[in-house]
Amino acid sequence: MRAFLKKELKEILRTYRLWAVPVLFLFLGLMAPASTKFLPEILKPQLRAQGISITLPKMGAVAAYQAYFKNLTQIGLLAVILFSMSLISEEKAGGVLAQVVTKPISRPAIVLAKWLVHGGWFVVSLAVGAISCYFYTVGLFGKAPAGAFAAANLIFAVYILFIFSLTLAAGAVLRSQVAASVVSLAGFSALSLLSFFSRWSARYSPASLNDHAVNVVLGRAGPVDAIWPMLITAALGAALLAGGIFIFDRQEL
């Protein structure tokens, strides 16, 4: 496994992943407070020119945080799928893995090394986005809650790792990266839709973690309230990954 951990780390350092993933999260982190602060001021003259008079509520730091988590759900998770859909399937389709697995390396070790290194990089990138969002929010709005925001980001990190596990497992099972991304997107959409139809799902499913994160920054709930959904999400992610590894280990390459 050490050989693959080293290789995956090197791959991050030597390819676009080094800058593309943190830059995207940095952008999401900066965009949220900026749009919260400046959007009403940009809209105001345009609405006035059209003779529309609307009193926009005064936005604060918590609204900036809300916008940040909305961005993460809409763009961040999609990016996680796009960045990770090729991690195994591309190496399988291109024949690189066939050459490698004839050497003394176990296939589960290959998947786990990818999960550890790339999952770790997603978490680091999320931290980059969160830190930039916090400081820019403080800069624009003055005071902003730090503890609740950090706890909410931890909750969201579990969601990101779940989506990453889903995509990695799909890539381990399927040969085409497009098919892997379609399966991940379908899974992600199904989980989100399920929350509308099932109260249990809205409370405990992986998709509920976004709401839990927002509730924590809004002060409606504490981080402790998200423990069960986090554990359920972690267990589901581990099960998906284990299933993907089980099939990949028996696959003909």
Added chain:
Amino acid sequence: MSAIELRGLVKRFGAYTAVDDLNLAVPQGSVFGFLGPNGAGKTTTIRVLTGLARPTAGEALIFGVDVARDFKSVSSRLGYLPENPAFYGWMTAREYLEFCADLFELEGDRRAARLSKMLEFCGLAGVDRPISGFSRGMKQRLGLAQALINDADILFLDEPTSALDPMGRKEVLDMIASLAHEKTVFLSTHILEDVERVCDRVAMLREGKLVLESDLETLKSRYLEPVFTLEFDGPIDMFITLLSGLVWVVDVRTEGRTVIVRTNNLQTAERELPKLVARASLPLRHYQMGEMSLEEIFMKVLA
């Protein structure tokens, strides 16, 4: 003990049988040519032997170990070069070989020595650019080096020269020839010149079935039939008529005004052919005696 042994190996993909009851033994230290037309089952057999595919029935053994049951125990003793070697394009040749050395857990002086030897061996020691910019020949040479990084006892080479230009082909064949007697090389190919150059044993496969297995010398002596090539300066019909029905003539082929005569009796042919030429009163431009090439033997066996 044979280096490689196949016992009743069968591999099916749905209704299609790619390998059909294949029995084969490859002695240690031989360069074994695994011949057959495209789709004969050569690559499938190698994929089973390298643990990439599971047999439908039968056994594939490496040093007596069934690879379907315990591939891990033999994986450190083999090297594999697929038909189209693939690499991480962002790595350099040295980095890729270092990665392979890591997989084999080579350490210390042995690691440094193998890395430097393999980089020299594949002629890429001074090349520092990423593999994505390599030519096909460079990739093939690097593929051979990665297959040898662990000083493997058995090498599986799947069509190693099929897509190379003459220069690249010569380089790769020279590399394979340099391994003879030290390693067991299992060379899958459909290029018969390559087999004649580097192999000491051959097996021929057709539609998944073994049609021949022999050492090269026995094969040639068994199938060897002298061939006479006669080129005339006029119509050859009369000469062809004279050849028909003669018991020492096995086959007659014509290419323009050239007649190729295969015989089963060299002495009679050497004595009688000049007489027939004289009787036909044809001006002879060229007369040559040769042997059947491996390609002709191959065609004969497969026919």
